[in-house]
Amino acid sequence: MTAEPLVKVQREDFDLQTEIDRLTNGRLDIGAVVTFSGLCRDEGGMLGALELEHYPGMAEAEITRIATLAIERFDLRCLTAIHRYGKISPGENIVLVIAAASHRQAAFDGANLVMDFLKTSAPFWKKEHAKDGKEGDWISARDADDAARDKWTVDNK
Known part of the structure; x- marks a missing residue:
């Protein structure tokens, strides 16, 4: 029986x-x-907050799809993925992935796969808000994020 991931998208x-x-x-x-816990950086003291928006329902479905892929590929015993939305201040939590397995390599690989896909495939949008009150631009995924995700394709298990 395949484990069911626990997926939450929440403000708190x-x-x-x-x-x-x-x-x-x-x-x-x-x-x-x-465990992987992603925190909001202060970007050299310039960032006041990072605003995260998501597509409700679709975000949970996509994270569940990604988590299920990791569970099946690495025979994980269980997996939790939590992603926050709203305005997040530097130093605060953004994302948490916990992968549990019988052996360490499977747990490491499962957590890595989930994070690599979350950065590019889950429907979240990020906007920086500067400390001086200026609103920044929406942030796009970087080429390095796409490359990290692509290493998990079927040919590169």
């Missing part, structure tokens, strides 16, 4: 330890847990 913050405990509580088939 999350607690890393609470989410790890929720995922692993009582599980004796887990030998490795890998």
Whole structure:
């Protein structure tokens, strides 16, 4: 039986330890847990906030698709993916991925795959707001993000 990912898209913050405990509580088939927590950078002291918008319903569906792909490809025991939206200040959490598997390499690979796809495939849009109050432009994915995602194609398992 394939594990079902826990996917949340939410405005409110999350607690890393609470989410790890929720995922692993009582599980004796887990030998490795890998977490990735993405934080908002201050961009050299210039950023006041990062605004994240998403396409409700579609964002959850796409993250679930990505998480399910990781579970199936790496035989993960469970996976949590949480992505925040709204205005996020420097130092605050943006995204959390927790991959649990019997062995460490599968957990690392699963978390990496999810993050590489989230950066380019999930329907989120980012806008920078400068500390001086100026509104910045919407940020596009970088070529490096596309290259990271593409390394996971079927030919490059």
